[in-house]
Amino acid sequence: MRLPDGLTLSPGRLQNGAALLALVGLLLLYRGTARPVRVIVDGETLTLSTHARNVTSVLRDAGIALYAGDRVFPDPAAGIPESGVILVQRARPVVIELEEGTQVLRTAEREPSNVLAEAGLAIYPGDRLWVDGIPADQAPHGAAPQRLRLVRASTIRIEVGDLLRTANTAAGSLAQALWEAGVRLYEGDQVSPEPLSAAAASEARVRRARMVDITVDGKVISRRVTAKRVGEALAQAGVLLQGLDYAIPGLDDELSEGASIRVVRVREDVLVEQSPIPFETVYEPLTDLEIDNKRVLSTGSYGVQASRIRIRIEDGVEVARDVEEAWIAKEPEPRRIGYGTKIVVRTLNTPDGPIQYWRAVEMYATSYSPSRAGIPLDHPWFGITASGKPLKKGLVAIDRSLIPFGTRMYVPGYGFAEAADTGGGVKGRWIDLGYEDDNYVPWAKTVTVYFLTPVPAPENIVWVFP
DSSP, rough: OOOOOOOOOHHHHHHHHHHHHHHHHHHHHHHOOOEEEEEEEETTEEEEOOOBBBBHHHHTTTTOOOOTTTTTEEEESBOOOOOEEEEEEEOOOEEEEEETTEEEEEEEEHHHHHHHHHOOOOOOTTEEEEEEEEEGSSSOOTTOOOEEEEEEEEEEEEETTTTTEEEOOOSSHHHHHHHHHOOOOOTTEESSSTOOOOTTTEEEEEEEOOOEEEEETTTTEEEOOOOBHHHHHHHHHTTTOTTTTTEESSSSBBBOTTTTTEOOOOEEEEEEEEEEEOOEEEEEEEEEEEOOEEEEEEBBBOOOOOOOOOEETTEEEEEEEEEEEEEEEOOOBOEEEEEEOOOOOOEETTTTTTEEEEEEEEEEEEOOOOGGGGOTTSTTTBBBBBSSOOOTTTTTOOOOTOTTTOOEETTTTTTEEEEEOOOOOOSSSSSEOOOOGGGGOOOEEEHHHEEEOOOOGGGGGOOOOO
């Protein structure tokens, strides 16, 4: 405790009661005239009573030393304020990171912009400031910063379609710079340089995408693309053509506004088809077999013809089938039939007497007469056979490819007959029995026709009747 100037105490005087009382009174008087003061240092409050007359004396009485950068309110040389409150803000080191380097500033400022101003640094439009690793607009207000990072904005020229704009930005990526400049990106938009690249580029270009419908694999997909041609649009939409696939319109066609593209999936299958080749029947003479008899020498077998066929399938539907190559995989083997050439003369008793014959053939027999031959009565050939003989009983019409004119035969129920005429419908195993008009007998049945001796020369014999 400080005593009034000129007043001292000693042990000798204390023994004097009057003096002691006077001293106590003076002390009480001195204490009663002290003034209460609150000193707040960075939020911590110290309360004391003092007879100091200015801020500096109060701080000295409180044992509070000031250092470079500390701030005192009011000014240290000023008198004690009416409120009795003295504020002390301790200066703290703040690290300021700049693109050109790092500096440390001791300051009592808590507002980041004021700290920068104290360091002689101004913030310009587009600059970005981080406070202790947090963007300045998100940092807690009033907290004393320890580290500031200031990134200067640069000017970027942005071309959006036919529009041109400039922006000052310190964004970390081109996409963020575009966002800050009010340029919104949509799916399919083409940006150069890459949107996630650093925003150090001085120029950027945005090509707006447009919507296109693509029909592929049985469904319709809609995509935004910036392509000018169909092929580029498919690539941007992630639709790949493989092999023989094609697009409508073609890949090199320009993409019109609101265009639709159809992708046709194409595949080709190659298969080998086999088809039978019919075999022929060949006849071979057999001298040990009687005429009009046959013997199967070999049954024959079908051949095989192979064909390689290429099938084109578009969107699951066959549209073309082409034969690329055909070959015979197996030759057919003919069926071999042996026919008899052995002639045996036999004798047969008939109502017309015994006959000798060398051949007997089942034939269908009909009959006709001059007026039934289909020739007009006044025609020069009426009643005349193809051999030139007048038609009468005993002359018959035959198929000359099997039976020569002049061949003598015997027909049971008709009698002896000579091949002397032909007819338009008389073919194969058919014989038409001739009559005069007045003795005509109708026929329509199958009979055995006997070929009479003598036996004709081999070259005049048809060995196989159909």
